[in-house]
């Protein structure tokens with residue numbers, strides 16, 4: 646099973662998101678060998694959930710969950726409140742570590758809350774030095790220099806990092822960082838890599854489709 650996870654980051658309003666899904670669903674996709682997850686900003690989760698009501702193949706995820714379980718934390722979106730709406734949550738993305746100072750301790754708490762509310766964390770690491778909380782089943786390696794820069798990391802280097810991470814065989818290992826339709830195949834033909842986390846190239850449904858078709 647190969648994962649293709651779209652990280653829309655802070656992009657798209659309601660109309661743009663619905664338009665993306667409409668266009669995507671009109672493409673002749675085959676999903677039997679792949680797991681496709683769309684991670685929009687929070688405000689788009691529910692409308693996309695309604696839109697995908699009859700679709701068994703596209704799952705939804707978030708790009709974060711709160712470190713708090715519930716209560717007086719203005720602006721936070723909790724795993725508890727997301728239960729049943731999403732199946733996955735990206736946790737530990739380097740942009741959150743950098744711009745929101747998320748520490749290992751905070752990230753571990755987020756992972757625990759996600760798991761408690763039946764949300765599968767997609768845990769991002771920047772390299773072999775980042776620690777990985779317990780019970781993680783999906784790890785995404787995203788070297789910071791490769792994110793949004795057009796400088797994707799060589800497959801050999803990605804595999805070296807995977808080996809150093811010393812993951813259990815049960816953990817799925819994804820790569821993310823400047824994936825496009827022209828470099829995706831290099832990763833997908835490699836049995837060490839179980840899928841891709843895709844930012845910029847997931848914003849356009851045609852571009853994303855060209856990548857998932859390679860899976």
Ligand code: PEP
Pocket residue numbers: 652787791792793794821822823824842843844845846
């Ligand atoms: C990301 O930020 O998760 C990512 C992989 O971005 P991009 O594909 O744009 O490099």
